[in-house]
Amino acid sequence: MADAANAHDIPALMDLYAEDAVVISPALSRITGRAAIGAAWDLMLSTFPDWKVCPDEVLVDGDRIIALGVNTATDRQGWFGLAPTGGMIKYRAVLLITIAEGKIVQEERIYDVNSVLQLLEKARIDRELTTAAEVQRVLLSRTARIGPHYQAMGDSLPCRTIGGDFFEFIELPSRALGIALGDVAGKGPPAALLAAMLQGMITAEARAAQAPSFLMSSLNRPLVERGLGSQFATLVYGVLFPDGRFSYCNGGHNPPFVVSGGQIRRLTTGGPIVGAFKDAAFDEETVALNDQDLVIMFTDGVTEACNPEGEEFGEERLTAAVSSCASLPVAEFVAAILAGVSRFCQHAQQTDDITLTAVRFSRSSR
Numbered sequence: 238m239a240d241a242a243n244a245h246d247i248p249a250l251m252d253l254y255a256e257d258a259v260v261i262s263p264a265l266s267r268i269t270g271r272a273a274i275g276a277a278w279d280l281m282l283s284t285f286p287d288w289k290v291c292p293d294e295v296l297v298d299g300d301r302i303i304a305l306g307v308n309t310a311t312d313r314q315g316w317f318g319l320a321p322t323g324g325m326i327k328y329r330a331v332l333l334i335t336i337a338e339g340k341i342v343q344e345e346r347i348y349d350v351n352s353v354l355q356l357l358e359k360a361r362i363d364r365e366l367t368t369a370a371e372v373q374r375v376l377l378s379r380t381a382r383i384g385p386h387y388q389a390m391g392d393s394l395p396c397r398t399i400g401g402d403f404f405e406f407i408e409l410p411s412r413a414l415g416i417a418l419g420d421v422a423g424k425g426p427p428a429a430l431l432a433a434m435l436q437g438m439i440t441a442e443a444r445a446a447q448a449p450s451f452l453m454s455s456l457n458r459p460l461v462e463r464g465l466g467s468q469f470a471t472l473v474y475g476v477l478f479p480d481g482r483f484s485y486c487n488g489g490h491n492p493p494f495v496v497s498g499g500q501i502r503r504l505t506t507g508g509p510i511v512g513a514f515k516d517a518a519f520d521e522e523t524v525a526l527n528d529q530d531l532v533i534m535f536t537d538g539v540t541e542a543c544n545p546e547g548e549e550f551g552e553e554r555l556t557a558a559v560s561s562c563a564s565l566p567v568a569e570f571v572a573a574i575l576a577g578v579s580r581f582c583q584h585a586q587q588t589d590d591i592t593l594t595a596v597r598f599s600r601s602s603r
Contacts, residue, residue: 238332239292239306245282251275255340262346285310290330302334381568382406386479387414390567391594392575394538394587401428401470402536402590403436407443412479415443418534418594419472419511420490435460435470435511449474449486450521453511457488457519460512469512473504473534481598483532486521491540494556495524496531496563501556528600531563531570538589542578545585550578567595 407415475485487507
């Protein structure tokens with residue numbers, strides 16, 4: 238039977254059944270008669286052109302046969318009334334076959350319908366997450382940005398298919414560069430959706446906002462009013478002007494670094510997390526950058542990345558890595574820091590997204 242089924246040879250399959258044969262299965266209930274069984278086989282094999290069975294074991298006891306195997310097919314048209322997933326489905330099945338005069342008179346197919354449905358649902362979710370990840374990759378400003386007074390680069394490594402970290406480089410009408418980096422509380426689709434929404438809001442508000450602190454307040458109010466509950470974000474936003482002024486506001490986020498003359502300064506001025514407190518107040522600070530100074534923003538996924546022993550990468554290692562790599566071009570700098578974190582982790586599964594941006598001020602290129 239397996240050879241005929243895998244060859245999708247309906248006449249050969251029908252030759253195995255008696256005229257009044259009965260097939261019982263979780264999907265088809267009870268089918269009686271060779272013609273009806275042939276129609277069922279034809280429907281299944283036309284619906285799943287690559288359907289295959291891989292027999293594991295066949296046990297024979299007189300006129301009774303027990304066949305165990307694994308069935309596979311690509312879900313292109315949908316099973317059990319569900320939308321197609323496009324994924325490969327694999328499930329175990331058992332056939333209890335009764336033979337009379339060399340023909341199948343009864344065939345009972347046994348498999349766990351709930352398990353198959355769970356496989357279909359998982360395939361559907363995996364497909365949707367893959368699509369969401371592709372959209373998120375498009376939204377992130379992964380391409381290096383080069384302007385008259387800056388070079389900018391960022392990258393993000395989600396701990397799942399999609400993540401809650403985001404960053405954005407925004408070229409402002411004043412010729413300044415807006416830089417945003419945030420981390421939404423939580424994981425998976427809810428965090429990714431809020432991250433995408435925040436990213437869009439920041440891009441719109443940044444072109445109208447007069448100051449980083451004003452932008453923070455403009456984001457905070459609608460987020461609180463939406464009643465998102467436990468969903469909030471830490472966020473840092475800064476503006477690099479052509480003359481080297483860097484104005485920023487830190488909304489409960491890891492303090493960015495400014496690397497100047499071999500020294501590292503942390504930028505802590507700002508306010509609380511964004512989206513949690515209705516009457517939150519946000520302050521800002523302006524620092525003067527020298528030529529080739531570097532502004533580095535990162536999420537806590539960088540410092541909290543763990544090796545197999547559970548030891549965190551930590552701010553001390555990050556500071557040392559930043560100091561040793563600060564002279565590199567920004568694209569190489571970001572790649573070097575993330576590579577250092579990866580080496581430290583040794584392929585250990587991470588529980589948070591890892592995101593980093595770097596912007597170098599270039600007075601000489603104005």
